[in-house]
Amino acid sequence: xxxxxxxxxxxxxxxxxxxxxxxxxxxxxxxxxxxxxxxxxxxxxxxxxxxxxxxxxxxxxxxxxxxxxxxxxxxxxxxxxxxxxxxxxxxxxxxxxxxxxxxxxxxxxxxxxxxxxxx
Amino acid sequence: xxxxxxxxxxxxxxxxxxxxxxxxxxxxxxxxxxxxxxxxxxxxxxxxxxxxxxxxxxxxxxxxxxxxxxxxxxxxxxxxxxxxxxxxxxxxxxxxxxxxxxxxxxxxxxxxxxxx
Numbered sequence: 001x002x003x004x005x006x007x008x009x010x011x012x013x014x015x016x017x018x019x020x021x022x023x024x025x026x027x028x029x030x031x032x033x034x035x036x037x038x039x040x041x042x043x044x045x046x047x048x049x050x051x052x053x054x055x056x057x058x059x060x061x062x063x064x065x066x067x068x069x070x071x072x073x074x075x076x077x078x079x080x081x082x083x084x085x086x087x088x089x090x091x092x093x094x095x096x097x098x099x100x101x102x103x104x105x106x107x108x109x110x111x112x113x114x115x116x117x118x119x
Numbered sequence: 120x121x122x123x124x125x126x127x128x129x130x131x132x133x134x135x136x137x138x139x140x141x142x143x144x145x146x147x148x149x150x151x152x153x154x155x156x157x158x159x160x161x162x163x164x165x166x167x168x169x170x171x172x173x174x175x176x177x178x179x180x181x182x183x184x185x186x187x188x189x190x191x192x193x194x195x196x197x198x199x200x201x202x203x204x205x206x207x208x209x210x211x212x213x214x215x216x217x218x219x220x221x222x223x224x225x226x227x228x229x230x231x232x233x234x235x
Contacts, residue, residue: 038162049222093164095223105214105216112162
């Protein structure tokens with residue numbers, strides 16, 4: 001259980017184009033989804049927190065107009081990188097939270113990530 | 120703001136040996152959760168072990184155990200009987216208990232190499 005998928009797993013695009021990445025919780029409903037960015041050999045940096053039916057909350061320094069997040073249902077969140085540039089090339093990871101039996105917190109389950117290369 | 124520090128960028132251990140990865144954190148919260156995640160070359164994040172701060176007993180999951188020192192704000196991971204499949208990046212992470220969606224703060228990671 002608690003499987004999260006991402007699509008696509010790898011995308012190459014030209015500079016100036018937009019790219020959409022999907023994050024789905026396959027066997028559970030997630031009130032909240034999170035989007036992370038990971039540069040090579042670095043840690044995960046939280047970009048935004050996405051709640052179903054409401055606007056995403058962006059971390060300081062993340063351009064909300066560049067990284068558009070839509071969370072239209074309890075099983076799907078999308079991240080659109082608009083007007084992508086080579087510096088946006090990175091590994092993007094989503095996670096979805098789910099209540100964990102016997103605990104008072106929601107555990108995050110991670111997708112396999114999407115590698116974005118902007119030429 | 121919470122910070123998580125992993126002071127060992129890289130570590131190496133021989134197969135079947137034991138290795139300990141260090142993690143310290145800083146917070147003013149009284150209740151929180153701590154995690155160790157593994158990220159193998161596939162880059163899929165895998166939860167290794169978790170610890171609730173209100174529990175004094177150290178968490179254990181098979182070959183993985185933690186040494187949680189709340190006063191010292193230390194949360195180290197011990198891997199016993201290391202296996203080649205343990206080769207990965209290991210991230211220590213912190214989550215506050217806000218009662219709502221809680222964000223994870225990750226450390227910088229430790230790259231563990233298990234050798235023959």
